[in-house]
Amino acid sequence: MTTLPTMDDVSVRIAVRGDISLPATASSTLRDVVLDGNRGRQTWFLADAGALREQRPKGRGLSR
Numbered sequence: 001m002t003t004l005p006t007m008d009d010v011s012v013r014i015a016v017r018g019d020i021s022l023p024a025t026a027s028s029t030l031r032d033v034v035l036d037g038n039r040g041r042q043t044w045f046l047a048d049a050g051a052l053r054e055q056r057p058k059g060r061g062l063s064r
Contacts, residue, residue, distance in 0.1 A: 011042070014043050015043075015052050015055070017051075018047070
């Protein structure tokens with residue numbers, strides 16, 4: 001299941017930063033979106049900025 005297909009189609013990377021573990025536990029739909037997004041390279045759901053730094057491509061700046 002691809003939940004965010006347009007991100008792959010236009011080569012846009014998006015990172016959603018913040019702890020959404022509680023809402024994701026309560027919603028199977030949100031949990032599926034998060035799991036599907038984190039499998040790819042275009043969409044990431046991350047708890048904090050440190051996780052984003054680990055995930056981003058090497059040699060790329062980090063927007064604030």
